[in-house]
Amino acid sequence: MKIFSADQIRAWDAYTISHEPISSLDLMERAATALTDWLLRTGLARRDGHILCGMGNNGGDGLVVARLLHQAGYPCHVWIVRHAEKASADFEANLARYRHLAGVTWVEEAMEIPSDTLVIDALLGSGLNRCAAGPLAEVIRAVNASGSTVVSIDIASGLFADRPNQPDDAIIEPAYTVGFQVPKPAFLQPGNARFVGRWQVLDIGLDRRYEKQTPASRYFTDSQSLPSLRNRAVFANKGNFGHALLIAGSYGKVGAAVLASRACLRSGVGLLTVHVPECGYSVLQTAVPEAMCLADEHPKMITGVPDLSSYTAIGVGPGLGKAQETVRMLDELLLKLGGKPAVFDADALNILADNPEWLTRLPKNSILTPHPKEFTRLLGRTWADDYEKLDLLRAFCKRYSVVTVLKGQHTIVATPEGELHFNSTGNPGMATGGTGDVLTGILTALLAQGPPPADAAILGVYRHGEAGDRAAARKGEPALIAGDLPEFLHW
Ligand SMILES: NC(=O)C1=CN([C@@H]2O[C@H](COP(=O)(O)OP(=O)(O)OC[C@H]3O[C@@H](n4cnc5c(N)ncnc54)[C@H](O)[C@@H]3O)[C@@H](O)[C@H]2O)[C@H](O)CC1
Numbered sequence: 001m002k003i004f005s006a007d008q009i010r011a012w013d014a015y016t017i018s019h020e021p022i023s024s025l026d027l028m029e030r031a032a033t034a035l036t037d038w039l040l041r042t043g044l045a046r047r048d049g050h051i052l053c054g055m056g057n058n059g060g061d062g063l064v065v066a067r068l069l070h071q072a073g074y075p076c077h078v079w080i081v082r083h084a085e086k087a088s089a090d091f092e093a094n095l096a097r098y099r100h101l102a103g104v105t106w107v108e109e110a111m112e113i114p115s116d117t118l119v120i121d122a123l124l125g126s127g128l129n130r131c132a133a134g135p136l137a138e139v140i141r142a143v144n145a146s147g148s149t150v151v152s153i154d155i156a157s158g159l160f161a162d163r164p165n166q167p168d169d170a171i172i173e174p175a176y177t178v179g180f181q182v183p184k185p186a187f188l189q190p191g192n193a194r195f196v197g198r199w200q201v202l203d204i205g206l207d208r209r210y211e212k213q214t215p216a217s218r219y220f221t222d223s224q225s226l227p228s229l230r231n232r233a234v235f236a237n238k239g240n241f242g243h244a245l246l247i248a249g250s251y252g253k254v255g256a257a258v259l260a261s262r263a264c265l266r267s268g269v270g271l272l273t274v275h276v277p278e279c280g281y282s283v284l285q286t287a288v289p290e291a292m293c294l295a296d297e298h299p300k301m302i303t304g305v306p307d308l309s310s311y312t313a314i315g316v317g318p319g320l321g322k323a324q325e326t327v328r329m330l331d332e333l334l335l336k337l338g339g340k341p342a343v344f345d346a347d348a349l350n351i352l353a354d355n356p357e358w359l360t361r362l363p364k365n366s367i368l369t370p371h372p373k374e375f376t377r378l379l380g381r382t383w384a385d386d387y388e389k390l391d392l393l394r395a396f397c398k399r400y401s402v403v404t405v406l407k408g409q410h411t412i413v414a415t416p417e418g419e420l421h422f423n424s425t426g427n428p429g430m431a432t433g434g435t436g437d438v439l440t441g442i443l444t445a446l447l448a449q450g451p452p453p454a455d456a457a458i459l460g461v462y463r464h465g466e467a468g469d470r471a472a473a474r475k476g477e478p479a480l481i482a483g484d485l486p487e488f489l490h491w
């Protein structure tokens with residue numbers, strides 16, 4: 001699914017109005033009807049709720065919702081904040097329609113909001129062009145202080161859809177955001193979690209042709225937009241699905257190699273060889289009998305690189321440590337890799353961060369899987385806000401021609417061509433040791449089977465999160481451990 005900017009969404013709205021064709025008033029009715037149905041379906045609708053409207057089309061949506069809820073037996077109090085000289089035409093038309101049913105209260109300062117009520121936030125939507133101030137800011141702060149259950153229409157009032165806010169901006173803190181058609185960039189930024197709550201988008205029938213023909217650089221990966229693995233031919237043999245090599249583990253961290261190996265084997269690879277320090281040999285052979293094992297000559301760490309000619313992809317990093325001998329091993333690996341597809345994770349990334357001049361030696365389209373801390377180390381700097389982080393991520397992938405998987409709540413797969421793919425699966429239960437090792441195993445297995453590396457990364461990240469969601473559904477988030485994930489993978 002493409003992610004559009006606020007300007008593009010406005011243009012999509014206009015395109016639909018002229019091409020469907022549909023009047024803008026009817027489109028507003030359609031959007032607000034979808035939202036009212038959602039409120040009724042979820043059981044959040046209630047009598048005596050409070051609907052807070054601004055004077056633009058977001059406020060217009062609020063007035064339609066007020067009318068439809070009233071007709072459904074849920075009359076609410078409607079407050080309109082007077083923040084402009086003139087209201088939008090569709091707002092005026094819907095105010096007139098609502099007034100046939102009930103009255104509204106115009107306010108110029110914060111009103112009393114009970115704590116045990118439903119508040120529908122229709123003050124400001126994607127038309128926000130400056131931070132909320134004056135009576136709007138007062139009302140926003142009163143709503144946040146009330147402790148009521150807030151549902152924001154389209155986006156939390158005061159939150160910019162596609163650029164950063166300042167730390168002390170007045171922004172609604174909703175329990176739910178219900179957007180229209182596609183997620184807004186703001187929904188996916190970790191720093192906005194408080195201003196988004198649980199979010200979802202409702203299909204309001206915007207014209208699909210606009211989506212097809214409008215280029216985007218940001219995507220939301222859901223089950224509808226996944227790259228697929230090759231079908232397995234009936235007469236296939238293990239030689240058809242690649243031979244992966246994992247270089248992982250050190251004394252005390254052999255478990256990382258076990259986790260990555262199990263995940264690799266559960267992700268369709270034909271053959272797997274794991275290179276571990278000598279101390280990991282019997283552990284690996286016992287814990288993962290399906291894998292072949294190469295023992296390094298060093299008892300506690302990996303110091304050398306085996307002959308790479310028979311492998312179709314290499315994954316390096318889980319549990320490696322950063323001993324001098326291992327640093328030399330990575331240097332040798334970069335020398336020997338040629339153009340082979342490879343995944344770099346964990347300590348392999350930390351070694352790269354200590355030797356940034358090596359970044360130019362990475363094979364084109366290598367996959368790097370940093371979490372934000374590791375990414376700041378690779379960059380040698382940090383960022384002012386989530387949007388700057390995305391700019392830096394794009395520039396990094398372009399400069400080194402690599403695919404970067406930036407791990408987090410919505411893990412981002414960034415390509416050398418400048419695309420950003422935000423993942424939709426996963427849960428906080430996965431914030432536990434070893435889940436990254438599992439991801440490395442999955443990605444190495446996929447790469448070994450030959451798809452374009454960016455596709456492997458998008459698909460692998462999605463399935464990894466999905467396995468986490470299944471594991472959490474079965475066991476509960478706190479009980480989830482990395483070792484569960486390979487067992488819950490499903491392709
Ligand atoms: N695109 C769609 O899919 C649909 C969107 N709908 C809804 O329309 C709003 C966007 O409406 P718009 O009138 O453009 O903007 P707002 O209501 O967000 O803002 C109103 C108005 O307020 C002014 N303004 C902006 N910032 C401030 C501020 N900080 N203080 C005071 N005033 C401000 C500005 O001039 C705006 O024009 C969208 O979110 C949806 O809810 C349609 O209903 C259906 C289709």
Ligand SMILES: [K+]
Nearest residue numbers: 121124155157
């Ligand atoms: K809103």
